[in-house]
Amino acid sequence: MMGYRIVLALVVLLAGTQNGLALELWKGSPVQGGMVILKTEPDATVTWDDTPMLIAENGLFVIGFHRDDTTPITLIETLVNGEVNRLILTPEMRVFQEQRIDGLPPAMVTPPQDVLDRIARDREVVADARGVITPILAWQENFIWPAKGPITGVYGSRRILNGQPRAPHYGVDIAAPNGTPVVAPADGIVRMVDDLYYTGITIILDHGHGVSSTFLHLQDASVTPDMMIRKGDVIGRVGSTGRSTGPHLDWRVNWRDKRLDPELLAGPMPN
Numbered sequence: 642m643m644g645y646r647i648v649l650a651l652v653v654l655l656a657g658t659q660n661g662l663a664l665e666l667w668k669g670s671p672v673q674g675g676m677v678i679l680k681t682e683p684d685a686t687v688t689w690d691d692t693p694m695l696i697a698e699n700g701l702f703v704i705g706f707h708r709d710d711t712t713p714i715t716l717i718e719t720l721v722n723g724e725v726n727r728l729i730l731t732p733e734m735r736v737f738q739e740q741r742i743d744g745l746p747p748a749m750v751t752p753p754q755d756v757l758d759r760i761a762r763d764r765e766v767v768a769d770a771r772g773v774i775t776p777i778l779a780w781q782e783n784f785i786w787p788a789k790g791p792i793t794g795v796y797g798s799r800r801i802l803n804g805q806p807r808a809p810h811y812g813v814d815i816a817a818p819n820g821t822p823v824v825a826p827a828d829g830i831v832r833m834v835d836d837l838y839y840t841g842i843t844i845i846l847d848h849g850h851g852v853s854s855t856f857l858h859l860q861d862a863s864v865t866p867d868m869m870i871r872k873g874d875v876i877g878r879v880g881s882t883g884r885s886t887g888p889h890l891d892w893r894v895n896w897r898d899k900r901l902d903p904e905l906l907a908g909p910m911p912n
């Protein structure tokens with residue numbers, strides 16, 4: 642890491658101020674589902690598509706790439722002296738699991754109106770909880786696994802039923818018995834605890850700057866909204882509530898409305 646930074650500094654000296662190398666990659670790499678931390682001057686502004694990024698006092702800020710992001714993005718940094726730099730990041734493409742199932746009986750029943758209303762209301766509550774951009778700095782930490790066990794579902798996977806692609810799976814599924822403690826993967830503030838139609842008892846934890854974790858299908862939650870949580874604190878227990886086929890933890894990570902791959906943050910599952 643250190644050597645890398647020295648090399649970048651030399652390149653900046655050689656290139657002068659016109660080639661936009663003041664912004665630097667700090668952690669992570671641009672890849673579909675990946676989170677990237679970058680470093681700028683603490684008093685600089687950085688925009689992406691005219692949206693200003695929230696910059697921490699140490700000059701770090703975070704961005705993320707959705708599963709299907711393919712086009713290069715341009716970050717525009719404006720320093721206090723008026724100098725403008727650009728950094729272009731191209732997300733590395735990944736291959737996601739696909740499962741084709743043909744010959745299924747056609748047309749599931751459409752849920753009745755009251756269920757549709759509940760699903761719409763659930764979506765709104767979740768979007769509101771994830772939409773908060775706070776100055777918490779927990780996204781700068783190393784994330785840990787909220788539960789341990791075999792991974793039975795991965796980020797980005799998709800089923801194609803009778804030739805119709807379904808929505809991709811955006812979480813990582815960890816198989817664990819009912820009642821297994823679920824711990825916070827990083828510090829955060831609880832934004833939502835609710836019982837939702839599809840995802841059952843669900844907790845949303847805000848790690849700051851638009852980064853959040855969502856925990857699905859819990860048996861119960863031991864936290865309430867606005868509680869400050871430390872990494873490793875128990876927040877609830879594994880269950881099978883909502884539309885779930887068996888006890889497991891489905892852990893999701895967002896940056897704003899982009900879905901990130903939790904496995905890229907937590908690394909390999911420990912034994």
Ligand SMILES: [Zn+2]
Nearest residue numbers: 794812814891
């Ligand atoms: Zn899942």
